Amino acid sequence: MSTPQFGQHPAPLRTIAHVSDTHLLADGARQFGAIDTTAHAREALERLTRLDPAPDAIVVTGDLADRGEPAAYRELRAMVEPLATDLGAQVVWVMGNHDERPAYAAELFDREAGVEEAQDAVYDVGGLRVVSLDTTVPGYHHGDLREEQLAWLTEVLATPAEHGTVLALHHPPIPVPMVPAAAIIELLDQDRLAAVLEGTDVVSILGGHFHFSSHSTFAGIPVSVAAATCYLEDPAPLGRFTSALDAHQSVNVVHVYADRVVHTVVPVAAAPEVAGHPAEVVEQLAALTPEQRREMISRKGARGAQE
Numbered sequence: 001m002s003t004p005q006f007g008q009h010p011a012p013l014r015t016i017a018h019v020s021d022t023h024l025l026a027d028g029a030r031q032f033g034a035i036d037t038t039a040h041a042r043e044a045l046e047r048l049t050r051l052d053p054a055p056d057a058i059v060v061t062g063d064l065a066d067r068g069e070p071a072a073y074r075e076l077r078a079m080v081e082p083l084a085t086d087l088g089a090q091v092v093w094v095m096g097n098h099d100e101r102p103a104y105a106a107e108l109f110d111r112e113a114g115v116e117e118a119q120d121a122v123y124d125v126g127g128l129r130v131v132s133l134d135t136t137v138p139g140y141h142h143g144d145l146r147e148e149q150l151a152w153l154t155e156v157l158a159t160p161a162e163h164g165t166v167l168a169l170h171h172p173p174i175p176v177p178m179v180p181a182a183a184i185i186e187l188l189d190q191d192r193l194a195a196v197l198e199g200t201d202v203v204s205i206l207g208g209h210f211h212f213s214s215h216s217t218f219a220g221i222p223v224s225v226a227a228a229t230c231y232l233e234d235p236a237p238l239g240r241f242t243s244a245l246d247a248h249q250s251v252n253v254v255h256v257y258a259d260r261v262v263h264t265v266v267p268v269a270a271a272p273e274v275a276g277h278p279a280e281v282v283e284q285l286a287a288l289t290p291e292q293r294r295e296m297i298s299r300k301g302a303r304g305a306q307e
Helices: 037-048 070-087 101-109 147-157 180-185 190-197 281-286 290-297
Strands: 014-019 057-061 090-094 121-125 128-133 165-169 202-207 214-218 221-225 250-256 261-267
Touching: 014 037, 037 070, 037 250, 057 070, 057 128, 057 165, 057 202, 070 090, 070 101, 090 101, 090 121, 090 128, 090 165, 128 147, 147 190, 190 214, 202 250, 202 261, 221 261, 281 290
Parallel strands: 014 057, 057 090, 128 165, 165 202, 202 221
Antiparallel strands: 014 250, 121 128, 214 221, 250 261
């Protein structure tokens, strides 16, 4: 049973679990010889089972495999797809700069080996359109879009979707003031993409790549960057140009409403609870009137009031 609505806003129309930068490695190898990216990805996916409402889609915005190894894609697919089936969610894969198109296409979509074209795709998530846009450049870590991709995207967006469109891409089109090094491998010529998106029904842009959470706007559209499940790029390191930490991994949850989108960062690692209430409280609160709930929870000094 879903949690009742206790406030003035209705339930979201659709919910997306936004995961990014899993960087899986084959044969139990560890990233930088230290980070167990498979274990971190499993931990992140387990967190998705707690979401209420359950996600309608799981969107993974790139760098799925650290070295583009076929076995890494097979392992990730074996982890994500059964979970998505259990949750009743669609899976939306997105290419990242660490991914390799031939293995990505063959192992995740059962396409013919040797595919080299951009891996763009459109998904219908109960009236919410999700567009997976391949911003990768073979042999490089920066992002770019070819003219034919922009023309394709223009055609896709020419007809509005029932609940709007979410654009998912690996290289988010935003400034990165906290990690200047990331600007070297950003999405090039972002104004070309902005010209395509302006005036369309795109309600949110989801990205990854930077390994820390960040939010901005682009062409008037909210942009949400999910931190990696593998490691955090410390946005405020001490005496370092870049600093990768095996800590603070997270996923994002995207709630799409009729008139807005809400992005929430969900930490992956377990931590000690210092205060809280049992799940049974939900039924007790649901039995009260809004005024009674407000007196119980909101009034200062009342039993159950939040500090």
